[in-house]
Amino acid sequence: MPDSTVIGLHHEEEHRPELLHHFAEPQQQRDAASLGMWVFLGTEVMFFGGLFCAYLVYRRWYFGDFAAASKSINMGLGATNTAVLICSSLTVVLAVWAAQTARRTLLIGSLALTMLLGLAFLGIKAVEYKDKFEEHHVPGASFSFDHVEIPGHPGEYANPRHAQMFFSLYFVMTGLHALHMIVGLGIFLWLFIMAWKGRFTPEWNTPVEIGGLYWHFVDIVWIYLFPLLYLIDRHP
Amino acid sequence: MSAHSSATSSPLKGYFAVWIALLAGTGLTVYAATLDLAPYNAAVALGIATIKATLVALFFMHVWHASEKLTKLVVIAALFFLLLLLGLTMSDYATRLWS
Amino acid sequence: MSMATAIPQPAERENYLNKEYGVWSWLLTTDHKRIALLYLISITFFFFIGGFFALLIRLELLTPAGDLVQADTYNKLFTMHGMVMIFFFLIPSIPAVLGNFLVPLMIGAKDLAFPRINLLSWYLYIIGGVMMLHCMLTGGVDTGWTFYAPFSTSFTNTKIVEAGLAIFVAGFSSILTGLNFVVTIHRMRAPGMTWSRLPLFIWAHYATSIIQLLGTPVVAVTIVLVAAERALHLGIFDPKLGGDPLLFQHLFWFYSHPAVYIMILPSMGVVTEIIACFSRKRIFGYHFVAFSSIAIAVFGFLVWAHHMFVAGISVYSALVFSFLSYAVALPSAIKVFNWTATLYKGSIHYDAPMLYAFGFLGLFTIGGLTGLFLSALGINVHVTDTYFVVAHFHYIMVGGAVMGYLGGMHFWWPKISGRLYPEGWARLAALIVFIGFNLTFFPQFVLGYMGMPRRYYDYSHMPEFQVLNVLSTAGATVLGVGYLLPMVYFLWSMRYGKPASDNPWNAAGLEWKTASPPPTFNFDEEPVVTWEAYNYEELDAPHSEEVPVAR
Numbered sequence: 012m013p014d015s016t017v018i019g020l021h022h023e024e025e026h027r028p029e030l031l032h033h034f035a036e037p038q039q040q041r042d043a044a045s046l047g048m049w050v051f052l053g054t055e056v057m058f059f060g061g062l063f064c065a066y067l068v069y070r071r072w073y074f075g076d077f078a079a080a081s082k083s084i085n086m087g088l089g090a091t092n093t094a095v096l097i098c099s100s101l102t103v104v105l106a107v108w109a110a111q112t113a114r115r116t117l118l119i120g121s122l123a124l125t126m127l128l129g130l131a132f133l134g135i136k137a138v139e140y141k142d143k144f145e146e147h148h149v150p151g152a153s154f155s156f157d158h159v160e161i162p163g164h165p166g167e168y169a170n171p172r173h174a175q176m177f178f179s180l181y182f183v184m185t186g187l188h189a190l191h192m193i194v195g196l197g198i199f200l201w202l203f204i205m206a207w208k209g210r211f212t213p214e215w216n217t218p219v220e221i222g223g224l225y226w227h228f229v230d231i232v233w234i235y236l237f238p239l240l241y242l243i244d245r246h247p
Numbered sequence: 248m249s250a251h252s253s254a255t256s257s258p259l260k261g262y263f264a265v266w267i268a269l270l271a272g273t274g275l276t277v278y279a280a281t282l283d284l285a286p287y288n289a290a291v292a293l294g295i296a297t298i299k300a301t302l303v304a305l306f307f308m309h310v311w312h313a314s315e316k317l318t319k320l321v322v323i324a325a326l327f328f329l330l331l332l333l334g335l336t337m338s339d340y341a342t343r344l345w346s
Numbered sequence: 347m348s349m350a351t352a353i354p355q356p357a358e359r360e361n362y363l364n365k366e367y368g369v370w371s372w373l374l375t376t377d378h379k380r381i382a383l384l385y386l387i388s389i390t391f392f393f394f395i396g397g398f399f400a401l402l403i404r405l406e407l408l409t410p411a412g413d414l415v416q417a418d419t420y421n422k423l424f425t426m427h428g429m430v431m432i433f434f435f436l437i438p439s440i441p442a443v444l445g446n447f448l449v450p451l452m453i454g455a456k457d458l459a460f461p462r463i464n465l466l467s468w469y470l471y472i473i474g475g476v477m478m479l480h481c482m483l484t485g486g487v488d489t490g491w492t493f494y495a496p497f498s499t500s501f502t503n504t505k506i507v508e509a510g511l512a513i514f515v516a517g518f519s520s521i522l523t524g525l526n527f528v529v530t531i532h533r534m535r536a537p538g539m540t541w542s543r544l545p546l547f548i549w550a551h552y553a554t555s556i557i558q559l560l561g562t563p564v565v566a567v568t569i570v571l572v573a574a575e576r577a578l579h580l581g582i583f584d585p586k587l588g589g590d591p592l593l594f595q596h597l598f599w600f601y602s603h604p605a606v607y608i609m610i611l612p613s614m615g616v617v618t619e620i621i622a623c624f625s626r627k628r629i630f631g632y633h634f635v636a637f638s639s640i641a642i643a644v645f646g647f648l649v650w651a652h653h654m655f656v657a658g659i660s661v662y663s664a665l666v667f668s669f670l671s672y673a674v675a676l677p678s679a680i681k682v683f684n685w686t687a688t689l690y691k692g693s694i695h696y697d698a699p700m701l702y703a704f705g706f707l708g709l710f711t712i713g714g715l716t717g718l719f720l721s722a723l724g725i726n727v728h729v730t731d732t733y734f735v736v737a738h739f740h741y742i743m744v745g746g747a748v749m750g751y752l753g754g755m756h757f758w759w760p761k762i763s764g765r766l767y768p769e770g771w772a773r774l775a776a777l778i779v780f781i782g783f784n785l786t787f788f789p790q791f792v793l794g795y796m797g798m799p800r801r802y803y804d805y806s807h808m809p810e811f812q813v814l815n816v817l818s819t820a821g822a823t824v825l826g827v828g829y830l831l832p833m834v835y836f837l838w839s840m841r842y843g844k845p846a847s848d849n850p851w852n853a854a855g856l857e858w859k860t861a862s863p864p865p866t867f868n869f870d871e872e873p874v875v876t877w878e879a880y881n882y883e884e885l886d887a888p889h890s891e892e893v894p895v896a897r
């Protein structure tokens with residue numbers, strides 16, 4: 012750790028470079044940053060909310076077609092990805108704890124592991140997208156979903172147009188989620204570099220904390236996407 | 248904020264417990280999807296998802312230990328407006344075929 | 347406090363304007379007051395672009411025949427007029443200019459909570475604005491500002507995706523402003539500045555921010571869906587592919603109805619400040635006015651489908667939305683009654699800001715009452731898509747929001763610029779705007795009620811509508827003069843205006859207790875608040891103590 016350990020705590024609080032001029036004290040700055048992230052996550056709820064609204068409408072209308080389309084996605088990959096994200100949430104919470112308790116090795120390790128898990132998630136997602144592409148399940152001119160039975164209704168086939176609606180929502184929702192993952196990876200790369208330089212201390216670790224909040228939120232979105240997209244009417 | 252409380256007792260045990268619960272929840276939701284629960288499959292899946300999301304919010308995002316009510320207020324407000332969006336939109340779709 | 351500041355040297359004081367010079371000291375500033383001025387310049391630019399489109403629209407309607415522009419051009423004119431005025435003028439107008447300038451000053455903070463995010467939001471606005479300008483210059487959009495699908499997604503060949511992205515980016519600018527305000531109001535208040543001592547301008551901005559934060563993301567994702575639908579042919583709103591165009595309208599109006607309150611709430615906040623100051627009275631029913639702002643923000647999200655009564659939504663749902671639409675009138679009426687009660691037995695001064703506030707009161711009341719007509723399912727069906735609707739929302743969004751904006755600009759101009767504007771010209775301009783506005787838009791109520799549809803460029807099959815249209819166009823030119831005047835004398839006053847004292851109106855409020863213009867960090871010493879808001883009784887008392895702030 013650099014020289015900051017030799018400086019006394021009171022002295023340090025007055026001259027912390029991280030304390031921006033317009034805040035009276037570090038606690039105020041921390042609370043502002045944390046509230047800012049929470050409010051931002053509130054806007055994110057509404058952002059995904061619009062998509063969930065569209066999903067809800069069409070799932071009610073085209074339930075059988077949605078079930079058939081959902082069944083064509085690889086549930087194993089989706090479940091694995093859910094587990095991967097849950098593990099990454101654990102490493103994030105460890106990173107926050109490590110930053111607060113000045114455990115530098117654990118902090119750096121947890122941040123690295125989080126990024127690895129995030130990359131694993133995106134890799135698995137890419138495999139899934141590739142499968143869909145090869146099966147012509149990507150909406151557009153080459154889309155085809157002919158003669159797929161609706162689960163539980165032998166002899167009834169899904170309407171390809173309505174199945175395409177499912178895949179449209181599937182790609183938009185998982186795509187925007189993946190975009191959030193990529194942004195999250197960028198944030199964690201920055202946190203990793205800062206942690207490597209030893210910039211986080213028990214007194215100042217707000218970026219780890221609010222970066223963590225963001226990551227957990229993206230995890231929560233996936234926790235809902237998984238059953239909604241992968242598990243419609245799976246029973247035999 | 249929890250930096251001070253963590254000095255007295257380590258929260259790690261709790262974190263790992265939540266992690267196990269989340270993994271178990273994932274397994275459970277996959278298993279429940281293979282059962283024929285007639286109209287309740289979706290309710291069960293969403294119920295498990297909500298429990299998992301709540302665990303993440305309360306313990307990983309520290310809403311449970313948040314020193315003030317404001318964080319909770321933001322969460323509740325966001326969910327309230329999400330329900331308004333879904334609920335009022337569905338009030339149209341659910342009643343279109345009446346009459 | 348050091349002794350040096352005890353020597354008054356108003357002309358030479360260092361303030362936020364003269365602290366640094368040069369382009370980069372402005373373009374890279376994180377000072378909320380400088381960012382407010384950047385916004386002021388940018389939104390004024392877009393206001394005149396939008397106004398130019400409006401002028402062309404009015405000129406086309408001067409005669410029944412479609413003789414000035416082609417039908418396609420006319421479609422683009424009213425579309426670009428709407429998009430520019432709503433997304434690039436009205437939504438940022440009061441929050442991004444006056445709010446940016448005043449929120450920290452009014453609560454006794456040195457800056458907004460996130461100054462760099464504040465600057466980022468201005469850059470996002472500019473990026474969105476440049477995209478919108480490019481879109482305009484390369485052909486524009488012809489769908490109306492509402493982007494209704496499936497016309498916008500499957501039929502029109504105009505620049506939907508580009509305009510959509512411009513609005514998407516500008517929307518994030520709006521979200522970040524709202525985020526900054528919410529965090530600032532929660533976290534940055536000076537000692538003693540409790541929630542019930544906040545100026546009502548702050549309450550109004552808090553309520554506005556809630557809408558910006560919770561509504562804008564929904565329209566953002568809707569725009570993403572429209573763009574994806576056009577680019578990738580997804581069909582989410584395309585009935586041919588099983589989509590529902592009404593879903594687009596639900597998602598769009600979920601934001602765009604509350605967006606009206608993004609425009610009007612800050613204006614209500616401005617008017618509250620002005621009325622208290624120029625009646626020399628404490629505002630009547632402080633808590634009612636404060637909570638009615640929050641109530642408007644929440645109720646505003648419950649009424650959106652009244653834009654869709656004839657679009658094919660369920661009748662039962664329409665009944666519910668009609669009933670809920672009436673509910674929004676309650677908090678709005680509470681405000682109007684409380685303003686009126688504040689005026690009652692007040693010592694009223696007819697300075698220019700007060701004239702604008704009076705204009706606001708009258709025009710907003712007309713706009714609000716005709717809004718009640720439109721909430722009623724039966725009348726709504728009759729006048730949907732007529733000039734009645736056009737007149738109604740202009741009474742709210744121009745009569746209300748712009749009157750408040752201009753009133754606020756006059757009221758705080760001495761604080762912003764350190765100069766006094768010429769009062770006589772300002773009163774004249776207020777009068778011209780009021781007369782011009784009514785002459786422009788009142789005939790449109792009549793036209794609409796008689797059945798003239800909106801968005802028609804040619805009404806030669808109903809030439810009896812011409813008289814009222816000529817009146818409206820004449821009014822628009824008067825209104826144009828009224829809007830140009832303040833710009834001219836504000837610019838003039840920056841050089842030739844008399845230097846303003848710290849508190850030229852003898853107004854209450856922390857922003858008046860610092861210098862005009864304020865120093866970069868707003869207050870020489872952190873203010874401590876020990877009094878209620880609007881303590882005009884104390885200010886006007888014969889032997890009142892000097893303002894109880896350490897200077």
